[in-house]
Amino acid sequence: ELSIGDYVLSGGEPAALVIIDAVGRLVPGVLGSAKSTDTESFSDAHRLEYPHYTRPEVFRGLRVPPILLSGNHAEIERWRHEQARERTRLRRPDLLVRRSDLGGEDEDE
Structure with a gap:
């Protein structure tokens, strides 16, 4: 038995795509770099990812933080570390508890 979460889908196809993507990411070379997964959500850091930005520096009134252009x-x-910690605290505080339980830093680090 395998679960991709507690929600209802319109059919088995979306669930199959999730499994295919999750397994495919484990195949060497699929992501381009073995380090690609080191900082993404649910890596060993047990934190959500920091915000990502792109060009142009201002898009629809939203600015890239100056520190990222420095x-x-x-x-x-x-900055990335602080942003990841704050996003996790706001959106998934359970991950911080889990991290603390595993002997890592807590949210007050």
Whole structure:
């Protein structure tokens, strides 16, 4: 038996696509880099991902945060870490509890 979550779908096809995608990501070379999954949601960090932005710098009135345009890689990494922690705290606090239970940092780190 296999579950992809607690919800109702219109048929088995969407569920099959979820399984195909999840398994396909495990095949070497599918994602292009073995490190691609290191920072995404539900990786070992047990946090949601930080927000992602693209060009142009302003899109529909939304600006890319200046820190991401700064070129300061250490500050960008710190910003990403803080954003991931805050998103997780707001949207999935259960993941922070799980992380703490596993011996990782808690939300007050």
